[in-house]
Amino acid sequence: MAYRYDADLEFLRSVPNKSLDDLVDLFKKEASLTEGLSMDEKYKRYYPDHQKYIERIMEEIQLFGGNSFANLFRGNQGVQYKEILCDVCDKMKVNYSKSADAQHIEQDLLNKILDDHLKKLNARELEEFLKELNLVDKTKTVISYTPQAVSAILQAAIKAGGFASYQIILITVNAVWKAIFGTGLKLAANATITRVVGVLAGPVGWAITGAWTAADLAGPAYRITMPACLLIAKLRMESQQNN
Template sequence: MESEIDINGDTELLQLLSDADPADVSALVDFLTDSSKGRLSMASEVREALESAKKKSKFSRGVLLLLIRELQHYGGNSIVNLFRRNGVPYAEIVADVLGHVGGTAGKNEPVASLELKVLEKLLCQAWEKMSPQDQADFSRGFQYETGVLGVSYAAIQAAIRRGGPAAMQAALLASGAFTRLAMGGALAAGANLVAGRAAGLAFGPVGVALTGIAGAHTLASQAYRVTVPCVVQIAYIRQKSALVTCSACKAGSTRGTRFCGECGAALAQ
C-alpha cells in the first residue's frame, strides 16, 4: 500500500518527479536497476514494478514512491545504509554526493543549490582534462538568456549557478556521460539525453572527458554508482521544470523571462 511507503518527508521530490517527462524518470530507473540488470540490494518485485512503469512510460504515485524509497536506500557509502529500512532523505544524499565530488555544502543550503554545485564540480574536473580547442567547443555549446557564452569556464560556472538553460545543459551532458558509462559506451536511443546546442558536446573529446570523470566518481561503491548519476538526473529534471519553451524556435528560457534569448520572440508564461 502507498501509505506504508515511508519516503522521509521527500514530498517535494515526489511532486517534481510526478510532473516530469516520463522519459526523464526512466533514466532514473536505469541508474537504480543498473540498466535492467538488477542489483543485489533491490528486491525483484521492486525492479519489476519500476521496469514495467518504464516500459509503459507511465509512473504512478505508488511507483514513484518505490523509486524514491530505493534511491534513499542507497543514500550513503556503507553497506548498513544499503539495507536500512527507510534510507536517508534526498537532501542528505545530495550533500553526500557533493562531498564525494569535492564540493562543500553550506549550512541549510537549498537542495537545488547543492545540485548545481555537483554539476559545477563535475564539469570543472572535465574542463581541466580538455585541450584548449575542446574547451572552446565546450564553451560555445552553452548559452544563457543573452546568447552564447565566451570561452571561459568562469562564465559557464556563473551561468550554471544562476540556473536555467546553462544549468539544464550541464546536467544533460553529465547525465549523458553517466548513461554512456552504464551502457558500455553507447547512448540509449530516445533517452532524451542530448538536445539543442548541447547535442554535439555529448560526443567526441568533450564527451570522453565527461565520461572519464563520471567513471572516476562511480567506482567508490555500489551506493555512489547509484546516487551520483541520480542526483545529476534529478538536477536536470529540476532545471528543465523551471524553463519555458519558446513557441517560435523551441529554445528554453528561465520562467519569468519575457523574451526568448535565441530569437527574441515574446514568451508565454
C-alpha cells in the first residue's frame, strides 16, 4: 500500500501535530479492527510526532474511502479525498457540484448538516446562536429567526470565510463528534481556539450539540468517512487562517 499524491490532502503536511490528534484517534479508536496506522513502524517509533508519518495518515484516509476489494483493483491503493468527500455528500443528499473544488464541497456538506439540525432549535436559540457568532443584523432590521433565515446568514458567513466561518465549522464538527463519539474534539491551545471555547461550552453550544443524536449520524456509512471529511474541512480552515 502507498499514499497516492492528493492535492486536497497535501496541506496536512503543515498542520501542527497536536491538531492532528483527532484524526489519528478516529482511525485508532473507531476503526481499530480495520486500520493499519497503529501497526506502522514509523507510527510506533515517533507517535505522537504525527508529521513524521504524515503520508501514512493520508494513506489511511484514502484507504478508508474504498473497500478492500476495490482497492485491489487500484493497485492496493485507496481513493482520492475528493472522491471520498463526494461519496459522503451523495449519502447525505447534499446539493453540490462535482466540478467544484474540495473546499467548496466541504462547505456544501457543512451547510447541509446545519440546515438539517437548525430545524431542531427554537427561535430564541437561533437568535442566541447568531449573537454568539456576532452575526445579528447590525442595522436592527426586523428578522424572523427561522431555521431558513438563520441558515442563509450562516451560509453567507461560511462563504465569506474569516473568523465567523471558522467558528461555525468548529461548533458543527465538535457537535457531530459529541453525537457520534460521546466526547468533543481535542482542541489545541491557541488564541483562536480560546475565542471559540466560550461558545462551545455555553448554552448555544449545548443547544447545537443537542440537535444531533447518535441515530442521526452514527450509521456505519458515516462513522469514519463523514467525521473525517468534517475534520479535514476544519483543519483546512485552520491552516488557511495561520498562513
